[in-house]
Amino acid sequence: MFYDLKGKVAIVTGAGHGIGREIALSLARNGADVVITDVTDEIFEVSKQIEALKSKALPIKCDVSDFGQARGVEEQVLEKFEKTDILVNNAGIYPQKQFLDMTVEDWSKVLHINLDGVFHCTKAVIPRMISQKHGKIVNIASIAGAIVGFSNLVHYSASKAAIVGFTKSLALEVAQYGINVNAVAPGPIDVGDLMQVNSAVYEQTIKAIPLGRMGRPLDIANLVVFLGSDESSFITGQCIVSDGGYTLP
Numbered sequence: 001m002f003y004d005l006k007g008k009v010a011i012v013t014g015a016g017h018g019i020g021r022e023i024a025l026s027l028a029r030n031g032a033d034v035v036i037t038d039v040t041d042e043i044f045e046v047s048k049q050i051e052a053l054k055s056k057a058l059p060i061k062c063d064v065s066d067f068g069q070a071r072g073v074e075e076q077v078l079e080k081f082e083k084t085d086i087l088v089n090n091a092g093i094y095p096q097k098q099f100l101d102m103t104v105e106d107w108s109k110v111l112h113i114n115l116d117g118v119f120h121c122t123k124a125v126i127p128r129m130i131s132q133k134h135g136k137i138v139n140i141a142s143i144a145g146a147i148v149g150f151s152n153l154v155h156y157s158a159s160k161a162a163i164v165g166f167t168k169s170l171a172l173e174v175a176q177y178g179i180n181v182n183a184v185a186p187g188p189i190d191v192g193d194l195m196q197v198n199s200a201v202y203e204q205t206i207k208a209i210p211l212g213r214m215g216r217p218l219d220i221a222n223l224v225v226f227l228g229s230d231e232s233s234f235i236t237g238q239c240i241v242s243d244g245g246y247t248l249p
């Protein structure tokens, strides 16, 4: 255990797989009780892993693009834990398509999940955080859009750049209540099915990373745990890049 999150309650969206799953497990390893939400049944497996770490787990199916479902999560969390200390807005999709082929439906789907999802879940938990006079919100952005451009990801990049604007502006509004709002911008992170290991694309991506390896979900989870802990209490409105130096050149 690196940070003392004992007694803290964290909600993680998109926690069934990849970075979100690792964030949920890392929060639990540091003592937090964790609410695991996702659209898939994988949350039930993650829930068992969290209980094996001796933390409490609450798996809830939730599509973040539906405000009613986001509000339902907060109601169930308050019923079981009576508070929410940390919200990690991680759920996101990144379907690749050239702009010329991109339909209005493609655009809306990505913005609805990646950006509206952040609004819905934050809107659901913030009244409670304000009355508690503390809270930590961590939004998972991306170097795509937030720092650099990426071909075939115009919709995704727009959603992630917007998350950074959302983060900075909300941080200003809620600082008076002791709430920290930050974003993390990961570079390429190997979540298993992003690209084939040892493929040409994989090797090419590694070559573009000065630290010489793909990021791991734990690289991002470690940063999120720090931003969810009291040790980061003087940091707010920031977007912190974790990309092995990918965006430096």
Ligand SMILES: NC(=O)c1ccc[n+]([C@@H]2O[C@H](COP(=O)([O-])OP(=O)(O)OC[C@H]3O[C@@H](n4cnc5c(N)ncnc54)[C@H](O)[C@@H]3O)[C@@H](O)[C@H]2O)c1
Residues within 6 Å of the ligand: 013, 014, 015, 016, 017, 018, 019, 020, 037, 038, 039, 040, 062, 063, 064, 065, 090, 091, 092, 093, 094, 113, 140, 141, 142, 143, 185, 186, 187, 188, 189, 190, 191, 194
């Ligand atoms: N993997 C990377 O290289 C990378 C880089 C930068 C940013 N990110 C961001 O990190 C976050 C996690 O990505 P990942 O690579 O772990 O992806 P992933 O596909 O492994 O996991 C994303 C999870 O979100 C869930 N999800 C999808 N739509 C949802 C919805 N409507 N409501 C709730 N959950 C939903 C999925 O079921 C999945 O379990 C995303 O926001 C992504 O944009 C990833």
